[in-house]
Amino acid sequence: MARTxxxxxxxxxxxxxxxxxxxxxxxxxxxxxxxxxxxxEWMTHQTTLINEMRLNMMDLTARTYLAxxxxxxxxxxxxxxxxxxxxxxx
Numbered sequence: 001m002a003r004t005x006x007x008x009x010x011x012x013x014x015x016x017x018x019x020x021x022x023x024x025x026x027x028x029x030x031x032x033x034x035x036x037x038x039x040x041e042w043m044t045h046q047t048t049l050i051n052e053m054r055l056n057m058m059d060l061t062a063r064t065y066l067a068x069x070x071x072x073x074x075x076x077x078x079x080x081x082x083x084x085x086x087x088x089x090x
Contacts, residue, residue, distance in 0.1 A: 007035035009074045014038075026067070034074055042073055045081075052082030 014035035
């Protein structure tokens with residue numbers, strides 16, 4: 001049976017991640033509080049932010065910015081989107 005978590009983004013019991021996405025307290029919190037669905041959606045949004053805003057992941061400022069946006073995304077707060085980005089339609 002799949003492990004479930006009370007997803008902090010969707011406020012519902014949903015399948016959780018198989019392992020923490022990264023080490024440390026933040027990774028454990030995401031493992032315990034974020035669903036697979038919400039994490040996958042965040043990863044897509046994060047990739048869009050990195051590409052459209054041309055973030056350099058070697059830069060501590062960019063990594064800090066993404067961590068702040070990730071917390072806002074999962075907490076249901078206002079988060080940034082890439083300006084001018086238009087998703088592809090199928």
